[in-house]
Amino acid sequence: MGQIEVFSPAKINLFLSVLGRMENGFHELVSLVGQVDFGDTLRIEVEEASAASVELRCSDESLPTDRSNLAYAAAEGFLLRSGLNWRVRIELEKRIPHGAGLGGGSSNASAVLRGLSELAEDAGALGLSRGERLELAAELGSDCPLFLEKRPVVMRGRGELLSAVDRSLAGVEIVLFKPSFSINTGWAYGSLIKRGDCYDESAWAEERLAAWRDGGMSTGELLHNSFEKAAFSKYVAFDALFGKLREKKVASLMSGSGSCCFSLVRSDSEANEVEGLVGECWGERAFVQRARVLG
Ligand SMILES: C[C@](O)(CO)[C@H](O)COP(=O)(O)OP(=O)(O)OC[C@H]1O[C@@H](n2ccc(N)nc2=O)[C@H](O)[C@@H]1O
Ligand SMILES: Nc1ncnc2c1ncn2[C@@H]1O[C@H](COP(=O)(O)OP(=O)(O)OP(=O)(O)O)[C@@H](O)[C@H]1O
Incomplete structure (x- = not known):
């Protein structure tokens, strides 16, 4: 009946x-996110059927393909709430490392x-309103x-309160780099509770x-992440590399709960320099990827 390819950015x-921690157990945060x-890329195919169903295939065999995969859970939630009896097939081509923040x-x-x-709109079917999509996403x-x-936002609350940002970040160039180990988000929040x-x-x-x-402040000066203290004191790999990046005056930060980090780079040669330092400190198994901030 219909199919679509969707880009799924990091x-x-x-x-x-x-x-700090809220009464519901989650943490309250303020974050600028781009x-x-x-x-990743998702190819989604839908067909009318007698009952709603979801099928997921994923290029990364270490990830589950049942409802514990967030792509599956999202499709199931969409069908349940919209009441559409669709057979949904999703092919997920994974590039974003997990446990990376x-x-x-x-x-x-x-x-x-x-x-x-x-796809619902194309088929003239009633899908979910913007408000319903936001509620399901949260x-x-x-x-x-x-x-x-579509654009960078400031998130507050648990992450569900979004406001638009009127300073553009479009085109800001970064190098992403992740050590061979991952950090679990639950562990990261837990370590904030323990440390206090x-x-x-x-x-x-x-x-x-x-x-x-x-x-009044450059994006490089703004960089800050509450998770760095806990992560950097557990994993010594961060300090060595970040020390070298500071020497070269390259603004760098861990993203979210880690373990992926990024540098803001002003030129191709600076990006090369960052890549060289990552290789030197973290070796060949580190993930390295150049990218630009969208919108
Ligand atoms: C670190 C960030 O990536 C910053 O953008 C997010 O806050 C993490 O968001 P996420 O991965 O979608 O997290 P969830 O899947 O909702 O929650 C994973 C775990 O982190 C804790 N968690 C998450 C978000 C939040 N604001 N406070 C929390 O304490 C939850 O207790 C949960 O055990
Ligand atoms: N579609 C998916 N892609 C990646 N990981 C997924 C997906 N669905 C479920 N997961 C699970 O989420 C875990 C990674 O979550 P974790 O919070 O530790 O890392 P993260 O990189 O900060 O991810 P996120 O911020 O997306 O929650 C993996 O162990 C994986 O099993």
Whole structure:
């Protein structure tokens, strides 16, 4: 009946202040997030059927293909809420590393919601309203809502309160680099609870963001991530590389709960230099990828 190919970008948190724990157990945060031109691809095919069903194939065999995969869960949620009796087949071509803080799974979920919404519109069927999509995305994961937007956003609350950013980040060039180990998001938040010394004051975080928005601070100066202290003290690999990047005056940060990091690069030669340092410190098994911030 219909098919569509959807790009599912990775995200980076250019500023991430975790403020503390809320009553629901989740953490309150303030974060500037941008999507980048590197990501996964999903091919979605739908057919009318007598009952709703979802089938997922994934190029990465280490990932599940049942409802514990966020792409599957998103399709199932969409069908359940819209009442559409569709047979949905998804082929997921995975490039974004997991356990990386790049929001890969969350991005896949939101890409499925965007793709199915478009297919519903093409078929003249009633899919989900924008509000319903946002609600479902927030249920699927704290990072999912941001991927329903086309531009960089500031997220607050648990990640579900989004506001547009009026300073452009379009085209900002970065190099992504991830060590061979991954960091689990649950572990990362757990270590903030255990340490208790990583939370930021809301007023400090809002002041910095406002200074950046008004042009009084460069994007390099804004870079901050509450998770770095815990991650860097557990994994010594970070300090060695970040020390060298600081010497070269290349603004760099870990993204989200890690373990992927990024550098803001101003030229091709600076990107080469970063790639060289990553190879030197982390070896051949490190993931390295150039990208640009979208929109
Ligand atoms: C670190 C970030 O990537 C920053 O953008 C996100 O906050 C993580 O979002 P996510 O991976 O979608 O996280 P979820 O799948 O919703 O939650 C994973 C785990 O992290 C904890 N978690 C997540 C988000 C949040 N604001 N507070 C939390 O404490 C939850 O208790 C949960 O055990
Ligand atoms: N479509 C998907 N892509 C990647 N990981 C997925 C997907 N669906 C479920 N997962 C699960 O999510 C886990 C990675 O989540 P984790 O929070 O540790 O890392 P992350 O890179 O910060 O991911 P995210 O920010 O997308 O939640 C993997 O172990 C994987 O089993």
